[in-house]
Amino acid sequence: MTVSMYIIYLSEHFHSASKIQEAVCSITWAHSLAGYDDPCQSSLVKQCREGALRETSKPVHKKEPISPQHLNLLVEKYGKDFCTLADLRLISMCLIGYTGFLRFSEIANIKRSHIEFFDEYLSIFIPKSKTDKFNEGSHVYISKTQSKSCPVKMLSRYLKLAGIDSSSTEFIFRQVTFLKKTNSYMLRKCDKPLSYTRAREIILSALESIGLDQSKFGIHSLRSGGATAAAAAGINDRIFKKHGRWRSEKAKDGYVKESLQEKLSVSKNLGI
Numbered sequence: 001m002t003v004s005m006y007i008i009y010l011s012e013h014f015h016s017a018s019k020i021q022e023a024v025c026s027i028t029w030a031h032s033l034a035g036y037d038d039p040c041q042s043s044l045v046k047q048c049r050e051g052a053l054r055e056t057s058k059p060v061h062k063k064e065p066i067s068p069q070h071l072n073l074l075v076e077k078y079g080k081d082f083c084t085l086a087d088l089r090l091i092s093m094c095l096i097g098y099t100g101f102l103r104f105s106e107i108a109n110i111k112r113s114h115i116e117f118f119d120e121y122l123s124i125f126i127p128k129s130k131t132d133k134f135n136e137g138s139h140v141y142i143s144k145t146q147s148k149s150c151p152v153k154m155l156s157r158y159l160k161l162a163g164i165d166s167s168s169t170e171f172i173f174r175q176v177t178f179l180k181k182t183n184s185y186m187l188r189k190c191d192k193p194l195s196y197t198r199a200r201e202i203i204l205s206a207l208e209s210i211g212l213d214q215s216k217f218g219i220h221s222l223r224s225g226g227a228t229a230a231a232a233a234g235i236n237d238r239i240f241k242k243h244g245r246w247r248s249e250k251a252k253d254g255y256v257k258e259s260l261q262e263k264l265s266v267s268k269n270l271g272i
Contacts, residue, residue, distance in 0.1 A: 001044070002039075003027060003039045003040060003042075003045050003048075004044050004045050004048040006023065007020060007023065007024070007045070007048045007049055007052050008048060008052065010023055010052070011052035011055055011056055014056075015056050016056055017052075017053050017056045017057045017058070020049065020052050020053060020056065021053075024040050024045075024049055027039065027040055028040050062224070062257075063216060063217050063218040063220060063221050063224070064216045064217055064221060064257075065221055065224040065225035065227070065228045065255075065257050066094070066098060066207075066217065066221045066222050066224075066225030066226075067225060067228075067229070068149075068229060070207070070210065070212065070225075071094060071095065071098060071149055071225075072147075072148075072149055073210040074090075074091060074094060074206055074207075074210060075091060075095075075148055075149045075154075076148075077206075077209065077210060078090055078091050078206065079091045079148065079149075079154060084184065084185050085158075085161050085162055085176055085184065085185040085186065085187070086176050086185045088154070088157055088158040088161055088162075089158060089162075089173060089176065089202075090202055090203065090206055091154055091158075092151075092154050092155045092157075092158040092173075093107055093173055093199065093202075093203070094203065094206075094222060095149060095150075095151035095154050095155070096110075096124070096142065096151055096155060097219070097222035097223065097226075098151075098222045098223075098225050098226045099142045099143075099151045099226055100124060100140040100142055100151075100226070100243075101140075101223050101226045101227055101230075101243055101244035101245070101255075102126075102140070102222070102223060103129065103130060103220070103223060104196055104199065104219045104220070105129070105130075106126050106129055107173065107199070107219075108171070108173060108193040108194055108195075108196070108199065109127070109171065109193055110124060110171065110172050110173065111168075111169055111170060111171055111172065112159065112164050112165070112166065112167075112168040112169065112170055112172055113167075113168065113169045114126075114127070115155070115159075115172075117152070117156065120143065120144050121141055121142060121143045121144060121152065122141075122142050122151075122152045122155065123139050123140070123141055123142075124139065124140045124142070125137060125138075125139055126138050126139070126140060126245070129245050130245075138245060140243065141243075158172075159172065162186075162187050163186075163187075164187075170191050171191055171192065171193040171194075173193060173194045173199075174187050174188055174190070174191070174192060174193060174194055175187075175188045175190075175192075175194060175198070176188065196219070199219060200218065200219050203217075203219060203222075204217060204218075223244070223255060224255045224256075224257065226244075227240075227244060227255040227256050228255070228256050228257045230243075231256040237249070
Protein backbone atom coordinates (compact mmCIF):
# COMPACT_ATOMS: atom_id res chain seq x y z
CA MET A 1 0.00 0.00 0.00
CA THR A 2 2.84 2.42 0.87
CA VAL A 3 4.49 1.99 -2.53
CA SER A 4 1.15 2.46 -4.30
CA MET A 5 0.51 5.70 -2.43
CA TYR A 6 4.02 6.89 -3.26
CA ILE A 7 3.44 6.24 -6.97
CA ILE A 8 0.17 8.20 -6.82
CA TYR A 9 2.00 11.05 -5.05
CA LEU A 10 4.67 11.16 -7.77
CA SER A 11 2.02 11.12 -10.48
CA GLU A 12 0.09 14.04 -8.98
CA HIS A 13 3.07 16.21 -8.06
CA PHE A 14 5.61 15.61 -10.83
CA HIS A 15 3.43 14.53 -13.80
CA SER A 16 6.44 12.62 -15.13
CA ALA A 17 6.47 9.05 -16.42
CA SER A 18 10.25 8.90 -16.09
CA LYS A 19 10.05 9.85 -12.39
CA ILE A 20 7.65 6.97 -11.78
CA GLN A 21 9.81 4.48 -13.69
CA GLU A 22 12.89 5.67 -11.82
CA ALA A 23 11.17 5.30 -8.43
CA VAL A 24 9.91 1.77 -9.17
CA CYS A 25 13.35 0.64 -10.36
CA SER A 26 15.00 2.15 -7.28
CA ILE A 27 12.58 0.45 -4.90
CA THR A 28 13.06 -2.90 -6.67
CA TRP A 29 16.85 -2.53 -6.55
CA ALA A 30 16.92 -1.55 -2.85
CA HIS A 31 14.74 -4.49 -1.79
CA SER A 32 16.77 -6.92 -3.90
CA LEU A 33 20.00 -5.64 -2.36
CA ALA A 34 18.59 -6.09 1.15
CA GLY A 35 17.26 -9.56 0.38
CA TYR A 36 13.57 -8.63 0.74
CA ASP A 37 10.62 -9.45 -1.52
CA ASP A 38 9.98 -6.82 -4.17
CA PRO A 39 6.77 -4.90 -3.31
CA CYS A 40 6.60 -3.62 -6.88
CA GLN A 41 5.59 -7.11 -8.02
CA SER A 42 2.26 -6.97 -6.19
CA SER A 43 -0.84 -6.63 -8.37
CA LEU A 44 -1.90 -3.42 -6.58
CA VAL A 45 1.42 -1.68 -7.21
CA LYS A 46 1.48 -2.87 -10.83
CA GLN A 47 -2.02 -1.48 -11.43
CA CYS A 48 -1.10 1.85 -9.79
CA ARG A 49 2.07 2.05 -11.86
CA GLU A 50 0.29 1.33 -15.14
CA GLY A 51 -2.45 3.83 -14.36
CA ALA A 52 0.05 6.51 -13.37
CA LEU A 53 2.08 5.94 -16.53
CA ARG A 54 -1.04 6.28 -18.68
CA GLU A 55 -1.85 9.58 -16.96
CA THR A 56 1.64 11.05 -17.17
CA SER A 57 2.99 9.71 -20.46
CA LYS A 58 3.22 12.28 -23.23
CA PRO A 59 2.88 11.53 -26.94
CA VAL A 60 6.20 11.28 -28.75
CA HIS A 61 6.54 13.74 -31.62
CA LYS A 62 9.21 12.24 -33.83
CA LYS A 63 11.15 14.40 -36.23
CA GLU A 64 10.72 13.92 -39.96
CA PRO A 65 13.33 11.80 -41.76
CA ILE A 66 15.72 13.37 -44.26
CA SER A 67 14.99 12.11 -47.78
CA PRO A 68 17.35 11.49 -50.73
CA GLN A 69 15.75 14.50 -52.43
CA HIS A 70 16.66 16.72 -49.47
CA LEU A 71 20.26 15.51 -49.57
CA ASN A 72 20.53 16.09 -53.30
CA LEU A 73 19.34 19.68 -52.83
CA LEU A 74 21.92 20.18 -50.07
CA VAL A 75 24.67 18.82 -52.31
CA GLU A 76 23.58 21.13 -55.15
CA LYS A 77 23.81 24.11 -52.80
CA TYR A 78 26.78 23.25 -50.57
CA GLY A 79 28.78 20.58 -52.40
CA LYS A 80 29.90 22.41 -55.53
CA ASP A 81 33.44 22.16 -56.89
CA PHE A 82 34.57 25.39 -55.25
CA CYS A 83 32.67 25.18 -51.98
CA THR A 84 34.21 26.13 -48.63
CA LEU A 85 35.58 23.82 -45.95
CA ALA A 86 32.57 24.70 -43.77
CA ASP A 87 30.22 23.65 -46.58
CA LEU A 88 32.05 20.37 -47.15
CA ARG A 89 31.98 19.64 -43.42
CA LEU A 90 28.19 20.09 -43.42
CA ILE A 91 27.64 17.88 -46.48
CA SER A 92 30.02 15.18 -45.25
CA MET A 93 28.29 14.99 -41.86
CA CYS A 94 24.89 14.72 -43.55
CA LEU A 95 25.87 12.10 -46.13
CA ILE A 96 27.86 9.94 -43.71
CA GLY A 97 25.18 10.22 -41.01
CA TYR A 98 22.48 9.26 -43.52
CA THR A 99 24.23 6.38 -45.27
CA GLY A 100 25.81 5.01 -42.09
CA PHE A 101 22.63 5.31 -39.97
CA LEU A 102 24.82 7.15 -37.46
CA ARG A 103 23.77 8.68 -34.16
CA PHE A 104 25.20 12.14 -33.45
CA SER A 105 27.64 10.77 -30.86
CA GLU A 106 28.98 8.40 -33.52
CA ILE A 107 29.36 11.19 -36.10
CA ALA A 108 31.06 13.56 -33.67
CA ASN A 109 33.57 10.98 -32.45
CA ILE A 110 34.87 9.85 -35.84
CA LYS A 111 38.65 10.19 -35.98
CA ARG A 112 40.73 10.02 -39.15
CA SER A 113 42.30 6.80 -37.87
CA HIS A 114 38.81 5.23 -37.77
CA ILE A 115 38.37 5.64 -41.55
CA GLU A 116 39.75 3.34 -44.23
CA PHE A 117 39.17 3.96 -47.93
CA PHE A 118 38.89 1.15 -50.49
CA ASP A 119 38.27 1.14 -54.25
CA GLU A 120 34.49 0.79 -53.98
CA TYR A 121 33.67 1.77 -50.40
CA LEU A 122 34.90 3.10 -47.09
CA SER A 123 34.90 1.59 -43.62
CA ILE A 124 34.34 3.58 -40.42
CA PHE A 125 35.21 2.02 -37.08
CA ILE A 126 32.72 2.94 -34.33
CA PRO A 127 34.59 2.42 -31.01
CA LYS A 128 31.43 2.50 -28.93
CA SER A 129 27.73 3.12 -29.39
CA LYS A 130 24.48 3.19 -27.47
CA THR A 131 23.85 -0.54 -27.92
CA ASP A 132 27.48 -1.66 -27.58
CA LYS A 133 27.40 -2.49 -23.87
CA PHE A 134 30.95 -3.83 -23.70
CA ASN A 135 32.55 -1.25 -26.03
CA GLU A 136 33.66 -3.94 -28.45
CA GLY A 137 33.30 -1.57 -31.38
CA SER A 138 31.90 -2.21 -34.85
CA HIS A 139 32.52 -1.25 -38.46
CA VAL A 140 30.12 0.60 -40.73
CA TYR A 141 30.61 0.06 -44.47
CA ILE A 142 29.51 2.77 -46.90
CA SER A 143 29.52 2.15 -50.63
CA LYS A 144 30.54 4.54 -53.38
CA THR A 145 27.71 5.69 -55.62
CA GLN A 146 27.71 7.06 -59.15
CA SER A 147 25.99 10.31 -58.20
CA LYS A 148 27.11 13.78 -57.13
CA SER A 149 25.92 12.85 -53.64
CA CYS A 150 28.44 10.02 -53.23
CA PRO A 151 29.32 9.98 -49.51
CA VAL A 152 32.73 8.38 -50.09
CA LYS A 153 33.89 10.97 -52.62
CA MET A 154 32.48 13.84 -50.56
CA LEU A 155 34.25 12.73 -47.37
CA SER A 156 37.49 12.28 -49.31
CA ARG A 157 37.17 15.85 -50.64
CA TYR A 158 36.53 17.16 -47.15
CA LEU A 159 39.53 15.43 -45.59
CA LYS A 160 41.79 16.66 -48.39
CA LEU A 161 40.62 20.28 -48.11
CA ALA A 162 40.85 20.13 -44.31
CA GLY A 163 44.43 18.90 -44.58
CA ILE A 164 43.83 15.88 -42.36
CA ASP A 165 46.51 13.30 -43.08
CA SER A 166 45.60 9.61 -43.29
CA SER A 167 47.87 8.87 -40.32
CA SER A 168 46.15 11.46 -38.11
CA THR A 169 44.24 10.50 -34.96
CA GLU A 170 42.31 13.80 -34.85
CA PHE A 171 38.54 14.17 -34.76
CA ILE A 172 37.52 15.03 -38.31
CA PHE A 173 34.44 17.15 -37.54
CA ARG A 174 35.63 20.14 -35.51
CA GLN A 175 35.01 23.86 -35.27
CA VAL A 176 36.30 26.00 -38.14
CA THR A 177 37.88 29.46 -38.17
CA PHE A 178 37.36 31.99 -40.97
CA LEU A 179 40.55 33.57 -42.31
CA LYS A 180 39.91 37.05 -43.70
CA LYS A 181 43.25 37.28 -45.50
CA THR A 182 42.57 34.23 -47.66
CA ASN A 183 38.76 34.41 -47.51
CA SER A 184 38.69 30.76 -46.49
CA TYR A 185 38.08 28.43 -43.55
CA MET A 186 40.42 26.14 -41.66
CA LEU A 187 39.87 23.58 -38.90
CA ARG A 188 40.76 24.77 -35.42
CA LYS A 189 43.86 23.23 -33.93
CA CYS A 190 42.20 22.03 -30.73
CA ASP A 191 41.34 18.36 -31.12
CA LYS A 192 37.77 18.61 -29.83
CA PRO A 193 34.71 17.30 -31.70
CA LEU A 194 31.92 19.58 -32.84
CA SER A 195 29.27 20.03 -30.14
CA TYR A 196 25.71 18.74 -30.55
CA THR A 197 24.32 22.28 -30.29
CA ARG A 198 26.58 23.64 -33.03
CA ALA A 199 26.09 20.66 -35.34
CA ARG A 200 22.31 20.89 -34.94
CA GLU A 201 22.42 24.63 -35.66
CA ILE A 202 24.46 24.10 -38.84
CA ILE A 203 22.31 21.27 -40.19
CA LEU A 204 18.95 22.90 -39.44
CA SER A 205 20.09 26.18 -40.97
CA ALA A 206 21.06 24.32 -44.14
CA LEU A 207 17.70 22.54 -44.28
CA GLU A 208 15.91 25.86 -43.91
CA SER A 209 17.99 27.27 -46.77
CA ILE A 210 16.51 24.68 -49.16
CA GLY A 211 12.95 25.54 -48.13
CA LEU A 212 12.25 23.08 -45.31
CA ASP A 213 10.65 23.83 -41.95
CA GLN A 214 13.57 23.28 -39.57
CA SER A 215 11.23 22.68 -36.61
CA LYS A 216 10.26 19.34 -38.19
CA PHE A 217 13.82 18.01 -38.34
CA GLY A 218 16.74 17.17 -36.07
CA ILE A 219 20.17 15.56 -36.32
CA HIS A 220 18.50 12.18 -35.79
CA SER A 221 16.60 12.83 -39.04
CA LEU A 222 19.73 11.64 -40.83
CA ARG A 223 19.64 8.22 -39.14
CA SER A 224 15.88 7.83 -39.55
CA GLY A 225 16.10 9.05 -43.14
CA GLY A 226 18.64 6.40 -44.07
CA ALA A 227 16.58 3.73 -42.31
CA THR A 228 13.39 4.83 -44.07
CA ALA A 229 15.09 4.74 -47.49
CA ALA A 230 16.56 1.29 -46.78
CA ALA A 231 13.15 -0.08 -45.75
CA ALA A 232 11.55 1.35 -48.89
CA ALA A 233 14.27 -0.32 -50.98
CA GLY A 234 13.50 -3.71 -49.39
CA ILE A 235 16.94 -4.21 -47.80
CA ASN A 236 17.31 -7.55 -45.98
CA ASP A 237 16.20 -7.10 -42.34
CA ARG A 238 19.25 -8.81 -40.84
CA ILE A 239 21.70 -6.64 -42.79
CA PHE A 240 19.52 -3.57 -42.16
CA LYS A 241 19.57 -4.10 -38.38
CA LYS A 242 23.30 -4.81 -38.27
CA HIS A 243 24.13 -1.73 -40.35
CA GLY A 244 22.23 0.50 -37.90
CA ARG A 245 23.53 -1.30 -34.80
CA TRP A 246 20.02 -1.94 -33.46
CA ARG A 247 19.53 -4.64 -30.84
CA SER A 248 15.89 -5.39 -31.67
CA GLU A 249 13.39 -5.30 -34.52
CA LYS A 250 11.18 -2.95 -32.48
CA ALA A 251 13.99 -0.41 -32.09
CA LYS A 252 14.81 -0.62 -35.81
CA ASP A 253 11.19 -0.28 -36.93
CA GLY A 254 10.78 2.81 -34.75
CA TYR A 255 13.10 4.67 -37.12
CA VAL A 256 11.18 3.83 -40.28
CA LYS A 257 8.43 6.08 -41.57
CA GLU A 258 6.12 4.28 -43.97
CA SER A 259 4.73 6.14 -46.97
CA LEU A 260 0.98 6.42 -47.52
CA GLN A 261 1.21 3.95 -50.41
CA GLU A 262 2.92 1.40 -48.15
CA LYS A 263 0.18 1.84 -45.54
CA LEU A 264 -2.52 1.42 -48.19
CA SER A 265 -0.83 -1.67 -49.64
CA VAL A 266 -2.13 -3.80 -46.74
CA SER A 267 -5.82 -3.22 -47.45
CA LYS A 268 -5.20 -3.28 -51.21
CA ASN A 269 -3.96 -6.86 -51.03
CA LEU A 270 -6.65 -8.59 -48.98
CA GLY A 271 -8.29 -10.42 -51.87
CA ILE A 272 -11.49 -8.37 -52.21
